[in-house]
Amino acid sequence: MRVPKEELFTILSQFNPWWRGEKVPDLPTWCRAIFRELLLWIENPPAARAVLLSGPRQVGKTTLLLQTIQKLVESGVPPANILYATFDHPVLKLAGLDTVLEAWRELEPKAEGPEYLFLDEALFIKNIETWVKHEIDFFKTRRIVFTGSATPLLQADQESGVGRWHSLRISTLSFYEYLQIRKTNLPSIPQVSSVAELFEYNSSELYKLTEATIPLIGHFHEYLVRGGFPQTALVDSITQAQKLLREDIIEKVLKRDMTALFGVRRILELELLFIYLCMHDGGIQDTTTIAKELGIAKQTVHNFIDLLESTYLIYRLPTFGYGKEVLRARNKIYLTDPAIAPAILLKGKTILEDSHALGQCVETAIIGHLFSHCSSRQARFSYWRSHKEKEVDLIVEMNGTLIPFEVKYQSQHIQERDVPGLTDLCRQKPSIQEAYVLTKAPQDIGKMETASTDTRYARIPAALFCYWLGAADFAQKNILLRSP
DSSP states (O other): OOOOHHHHHHHHHHHOGGGGTOOOTTOOSSOOTTHHHHHHHHHSOSSSOEEEEEOOTTSSHHHHHHHHHHHHHHTTOOGGGEEEEETTSHHHHHHOHHHHHHHHHHHSOOOSSOEEEEEETGGGSTTHHHHHHHHHHHOTTEEEEEEESOOHHHHHTHHHHTTTEEEEEOOSOOHHHHHHHTTOOOOOOOOOSOGGGGGGOOHHHHHHHHHHHHHHHHHHHHHHHHOSOHHHHTOSOHHHHHHHHHHIIIIIIIIIIHHHHHOOOOHHHHHHHHHHHHHTTTEEOOHHHHHHHHTOOHHHHHHHHHHHHHTTSEEEEOBSOOTHHHHTSOOEEEESSTTHHHHHTTOGGGGGGOHHHHHHHHHHHHHHHHHHHHTTTTOEEEEEEOTTSOEEEEEEEETTEEEEEEEOOOSSOOOGGGOHHHHHHHHHOTTOOEEEEEESSTTOOEEEOOSSOSSEEEEEEHHHHHHHHHHHHHTTOOOSSOOO
16 A cells, blocks of 8 residues: 655654754663674674564663664764664554655665664564565665564574574563663672682672672562563552553553464463463473363464464473483473563562462573573573472573573572482583572572582572673673683
């Protein structure tokens, strides 16, 4: 359908105030950890590729684009050479990308230098992966960033993307970023270059860490129930924050995106499945049981879980192992943010009074932080389960090193007998040198005495561990492995 150019001119002028010499209004001055990597790929691309910025809805992708644009303008890039367009907008979606580009050049003639195209929610553009491939192959002076809150079109034609775009996944706010965005004043918290430093800390150093961790606990619990989405993180009322998060997920993702991008019509069944996953966050994916309990066909359950992963609402964690051992096993399913379950289930702060539910939120937060911290480091993630039903929550395999993590978010002092799965795994895998137990109490920190294995165990309060991972991401450092 043909859209009047005058209407396109009005919309594009609104979205691109730098053409008029104006700044983007109300743009946050604080940037996400991933901002510098995105800016590198725009200003000095390591390779001739577009950039795909992906992640859940409301996670801050648009803000990142606008902050990048503002930086380009400040560095002297001609404003006329920068286009921002969101194809979430009904008129731009109807007009199509080619018509939008024509309108851009009628309004703003090209200046000297590269052109910068920022295409928000680009998965609503027809054949976007083919268009990007063509642009990268034949228009070397264009630098393209496109975003998406789902991956269906890219997965459908992955071959087109090989060597054509670099993917940057943006997660929900880390605990560190959450504290920064809320401008929380805290005492100075000692940093580490590697969590393995804890094995050498003396009692005085551990005492300082304990004192620094105490103020983090209350904020960490609020982070778990308010969420890592920038918009809701800034809402003072936890009830209102959870209400907004629930509306965003149910109305925009489950009802709108699933219909528009995947053609889903049985929205009620999809919603029931998602509520079930919220009630069993971190549970093993037993599609037969889920199908029976919800009265949904088993294949439909499989399909819906695929779709929920494609829209970045869940992670699937495979079992540790290789070959047939893995094929016979079942995945565990985690939500991408610890606040999603309390929001969907309308639990408010009561989640903090339920030790089991609180422990599950902490486990979800730990796994999300580790996924984000290791995502660009070719890491492999899995969980371990023995024939006797003993488990280890997460194993990170990186640079040939296995690092297991066990979450024990309980008030009592954690000892070796409290982590039998970890002990069994380390006996079976003597190559594991270090293992970590994520605890609750600030005093439950430091090296843990063990008698059953040569592997060294360290306890770290979960709030401090999440803070350290987020701070390391912001500094672009890896704190899981010692520096060579």
